[in-house]
Amino acid sequence: MNPTAAILIIGNEILSGRTQDKNLSHLACTLGAQGILLREARVVPDVEAEIIEALNALRARYTYVFTTGGIGPTHDDITTEAIAKAFGVKVIRHPQAERILRAHYTEDQINEARLKMADVPEGAALIDNPVSSAPGYSIGNVYVFAGVPRIMHAMLDAVKHTLVGGTPVSMLSITCDIGEGTLAADLTAIQNRFSQVEIGSYPYFKQGVLSTTLVMRSTDEAANQAAYNEVSAMIARLGGNLMEDPTKSA
Amino acid sequence: MNPTAAILIIGNEILSGRTQDKNLSHLACTLGAQGILLREARVVPDVEAEIIEALNALRARYTYVFTTGGIGPTHDDITTEAIAKAFGVKVIRHPQAERILRAHYTEDQINEARLKMADVPEGAALIDNPVSSAPGYSIGNVYVFAGVPRIMHAMLDAVKHTLVGGTPVSMLSITCDIGEGTLAADLTAIQNRFSQVEIGSYPYFKQGVLSTTLVMRSTDEAANQAAYNEVSAMIARLGGNLMEDPTKSA
Numbered sequence: 438m439n440p441t442a443a444i445l446i447i448g449n450e451i452l453s454g455r456t457q458d459k460n461l462s463h464l465a466c467t468l469g470a471q472g473i474l475l476r477e478a479r480v481v482p483d484v485e486a487e488i489i490e491a492l493n494a495l496r497a498r499y500t501y502v503f504t505t506g507g508i509g510p511t512h513d514d515i516t517t518e519a520i521a522k523a524f525g526v527k528v529i530r531h532p533q534a535e536r537i538l539r540a541h542y543t544e545d546q547i548n549e550a551r552l553k554m555a556d557v558p559e560g561a562a563l564i565d566n567p568v569s570s571a572p573g574y575s576i577g578n579v580y581v582f583a584g585v586p587r588i589m590h591a592m593l594d595a596v597k598h599t600l601v602g603g604t605p606v607s608m609l610s611i612t613c614d615i616g617e618g619t620l621a622a623d624l625t626a627i628q629n630r631f632s633q634v635e636i637g638s639y640p641y642f643k644q645g646v647l648s649t650t651l652v653m654r655s656t657d658e659a660a661n662q663a664a665y666n667e668v669s670a671m672i673a674r675l676g677g678n679l680m681e682d683p684t685k686s687a
Numbered sequence: 688m689n690p691t692a693a694i695l696i697i698g699n700e701i702l703s704g705r706t707q708d709k710n711l712s713h714l715a716c717t718l719g720a721q722g723i724l725l726r727e728a729r730v731v732p733d734v735e736a737e738i739i740e741a742l743n744a745l746r747a748r749y750t751y752v753f754t755t756g757g758i759g760p761t762h763d764d765i766t767t768e769a770i771a772k773a774f775g776v777k778v779i780r781h782p783q784a785e786r787i788l789r790a791h792y793t794e795d796q797i798n799e800a801r802l803k804m805a806d807v808p809e810g811a812a813l814i815d816n817p818v819s820s821a822p823g824y825s826i827g828n829v830y831v832f833a834g835v836p837r838i839m840h841a842m843l844d845a846v847k848h849t850l851v852g853g854t855p856v857s858m859l860s861i862t863c864d865i866g867e868g869t870l871a872a873d874l875t876a877i878q879n880r881f882s883q884v885e886i887g888s889y890p891y892f893k894q895g896v897l898s899t900t901l902v903m904r905s906t907d908e909a910a911n912q913a914a915y916n917e918v919s920a921m922i923a924r925l926g927g928n929l930m931e932d933p934t935k936s937a
Binding site for chain 1 (some may be wrong): 761804838
């Protein structure tokens with residue numbers, strides 16, 4: 438069994454529609470390459486009780502949980518308090534985090550708001566932030582990242598080699614001009630022969646042109662390739678033409 | 688109290704990182720304009736038990752739940768079966784939906800896979816799909832939409848006027864070149880004076896330039912404007928320069 442993961446996105450700005458999340462897909466791809474399967478995502482507002490409830494549900498269920506958002510210096514950054522309460526521990530000022538912040542900011546700049554970014558749940562281990570210095574942290578199976586994508590990516594880079602991975606997920610895809618309804622029966626027959634391969638079918642409309650992308654994913658690379666070959670042959674048999682994957686073009 | 692909503696995004700393609708969801712932000716903005724507050728989002732895989740569990744949690748908690756994905760003709764489209772089970776009802780072939788599909792497709796094209804798109808949980812009401820004909824539906828407080836953004840948008844347009852709204856959410860924002868840590872204390876003081884306004888602070892790095900966007904949201908438009916005015920005055924007092932909102936530029 439491959440390890441599993443969930444992402445908990447904390448932030449009113451995502452739920453208001455103002456900001457488009459870009460961390461989920463980056464996390465999914467990075468973990469997938471290491472054989473860790475992202476199995477669930479939740480977005481919750483900056484409300485302590487809701488963060489706690491979601492975190493406790495997810496950390497009991499998945500190998501790893503990654504949170505994004507809410508670890509800055511302002512009043513709406515409440516992630517650390519919520520995570521400490523979820524784990525039943527105190528918030529402490531981490532001496533090493535404080536040293537990092539005092540080295541990064543000038544005497545003029547350092548203040549209580551910025552030092553708040555040195556506060557972590559007791560027992561947490563710091564995660565390096567080469568972008569803007571204020572660290573993330575891990576506690577138990579939970580990894581707490583900033584929401585700003587550049588910082589989130591750097592924090593994930595800093596810890597990804599410490600995660601226990603699994604067999605990498607092989608992903609193959611093919612796009613054609615056959616409607617989903619036309620290929621559905623044949624595709625079901627292929628899926629039934631390859632229980633270890635997850636076959637997805639995704640229709641697109643782009644500039645008035647309909648296409649269907651078929652995606653094969655499996656930790657069994659040989660089975661994935663065999664399923665891909667059968668899907669390829671099915672498209673030829675049904676008289677379909679191959680097309681560019683609409684998600685890959687600009 | 689404003690009505691609330693959640694979105695349940697059903698689809699392995701989002702969790703694999705292959706596809707970037709674009710429906711959440713569109714739903715949030717459309718609902719927000721009607722005074723319906725999007726309070727939670729979940730992304731689950733194409734696994735029946737997980738769809739049922741998430742749907743039952745969300746529909747008990749929020750005024751409205753919107754699902755996207757999994758209502759096409761292929762084997763991986765299992766949303767309708769899951770929703771019927773969540774409501775404890777049978778799946779039936781909807782006569783009107785069947786008529787719509789038979790009118791849309793030629794004799795050659797119509798087959799059991801396409802007719803599957805006429806299946807709905809018993810008691811569901813159809814939602815018009817002007818893009819590709821196969822309808823969505825609503826049952827109880829749950830609205831079931833396609834995942835393809837163009838179709839999802841059309842289905843939302845078809846039902847949004849039937850939703851009971853609330854006082855529209857007023858949103859104002861201002862961006863400056865002051866770091867979050869520098870303005871945090873003053874911002875907290877403003878937030879404490881305006882309990883009915885939700886003030887968010889969002890840092891951005893763009894081409895090496897740091898900016899902070901402050902966002903005021905409230906159903907009390909006058910209070911929102913007053914909070915905005917105080918935030919504006921705070922930026923001037925701290926010697927900040929106004930900048931273009933980095934989320935608004937290309």
